[in-house]
Amino acid sequence: VGSQTMAVALPRDLRQDANLAKRRHAELCRQKRVFNARNRIIGGDTEAWDVQVHDQKIKEATEKARHETFAAEMRQNDKIMCILENRKKRDRKNLCRAINDFQQSFQKPETRREFDLSDPLALKKDLPARQSDNDVRNTISGMQKFMGEDLNFHERKKLQEEQNREWSLQQQREWKNARAEQKCAEALYTETRLQFDETAKHLQKLEGTTRKAVCASVKYFNKSQAIESIERKKQEKKQEQEDNLAEITNLLRGDLLSENPQQAASSFGPHRVVPDRWKGMTQEQLEQIRLVQKQQVQEKLRLQEEKHQRDLDWDQQRIQGARATLLFERQQGRQQRDLCRALDSSNLSLAKEQRLQKKYMNEVYTNQPTGDYFTQFNTGSR
Numbered sequence: 001v002g003s004q005t006m007a008v009a010l011p012r013d014l015r016q017d018a019n020l021a022k023r024r025h026a027e028l029c030r031q032k033r034v035f036n037a038r039n040r041i042i043g044g045d046t047e048a049w050d051v052q053v054h055d056q057k058i059k060e061a062t063e064k065a066r067h068e069t070f071a072a073e074m075r076q077n078d079k080i081m082c083i084l085e086n087r088k089k090r091d092r093k094n095l096c097r098a099i100n101d102f103q104q105s106f107q108k109p110e111t112r113r114e115f116d117l118s119d120p121l122a123l124k125k126d127l128p129a130r131q132s133d134n135d136v137r138n139t140i141s142g143m144q145k146f147m148g149e150d151l152n153f154h155e156r157k158k159l160q161e162e163q164n165r166e167w168s169l170q171q172q173r174e175w176k177n178a179r180a181e182q183k184c185a186e187a188l189y190t191e192t193r194l195q196f197d198e199t200a201k202h203l204q205k206l207e208g209t210t211r212k213a214v215c216a217s218v219k220y221f222n223k224s225q226a227i228e229s230i231e232r233k234k235q236e237k238k239q240e241q242e243d244n245l246a247e248i249t250n251l252l253r254g255d256l257l258s259e260n261p262q263q264a265a266s267s268f269g270p271h272r273v274v275p276d277r278w279k280g281m282t283q284e285q286l287e288q289i290r291l292v293q294k295q296q297v298q299e300k301l302r303l304q305e306e307k308h309q310r311d312l313d314w315d316q317q318r319i320q321g322a323r324a325t326l327l328f329e330r331q332q333g334r335q336q337r338d339l340c341r342a343l344d345s346s347n348l349s350l351a352k353e354q355r356l357q358k359k360y361m362n363e364v365y366t367n368q369p370t371g372d373y374f375t376q377f378n379t380g381s382r
Contacts, residue, residue, distance in 0.1 A: 028053065
């Protein structure tokens with residue numbers, strides 16, 4: 001096992017093993033110091049522990065060597081597998097190449113029976129769809145000839161191009177003529193426009209002159225209207241002042257401010273007045289109202305006095321009734337007490353008689369036989 005391990009070990013593994021051995025040695029030294037019986041109160045069996053550690057090291061070394069052996073075998077098997085895989089690929093490639101060479105040499109497409117069905121040059125070898133416009137093979141169902149697909153297509157196309165060229169030249173000539181006519185129309189329009197501008201300037205000048213004359217006449221008219229308006233306002237103000245003065249005079253002398261009581265008289269009777277003209281009652285009406293109010297006050301005082309007297313009478317009657325009721329209740333109480341005393345005395349006398357009768361009956365019962373007792377009792381009861 002040792003020779004196989006040395007054979008497959010790598011420098012990195014050797015360094016790792018050296019580091020592990022160094023750590024193990026340091027751990028052993030520490031354990032010796034820790035488990036020294038001279039320095040510890042409770043010690044242990046260091047020799048047994050050393051044996052266990054030695055056995056564990058041997059076990060770990062054996063396990064490590066076994067793993068390294070397995071790893072070396074796996075690497076060897078991987079190399080063999082790679083070699084076999086490359087050989088298999090190379091053999092498959094050579095087989096495919098040989099098959100292709102055989103097919104190219106002895107199995108050409110031209111030697112097959114159905115080659116005519118898949119010949120790539122079949123269209124080149126075959127006749128065209130039609131050889132002329134009157135080919136008998138070109139039936140209606142074949143759809144080999146349509147409008148514009150005849151064999152004289154190129155000559156017909158040249159004729160059409162020549163015709164298009166003639167049409168284009170004709171259009172150019174017509175365009176040039178139209179352009180010349182448009183220029184003539186534009187020149188005529190420009191000349192007409194200039195004439196219109198001259199006419200507009202002349203009309204504008206006439207309009208300015210007319211506007212100045214109109215403004216002057218309007219200004220004179222406005223001035224006269226303003227003077228007339230001022231005079232009219234003065235007259236209106238003067239008339240308004242006169243009207244106000246007359247109105248004030250009429251109001252001062254009228255019935256409204258003078259508070260004439262006659263203006264409130266109604267045409268329906270002397271007891272009716274006009275509400276919007278009534279200025280209040282006269283002194284006679286006020287005196288009459290005060291007299292009526294005094295009579296009402298006296299009447300109210302009389303009624304209050306009568307009510308007060310009536311209340312006093314009712315109070316007196318209520319007091320008398322309560323007093324009579326109280327006296328009656330007291331009398332009833334006295335009569336009830338007398339009745340109770342009489343009843344108590346009657347009950348007491350009856351109780352004494354019952355006790356005496358009971359005592360007598362007890363004595364008779366004890367002195368006579370039972371039959372005599374009942375005979376005497378019946379006789380006495382009769």
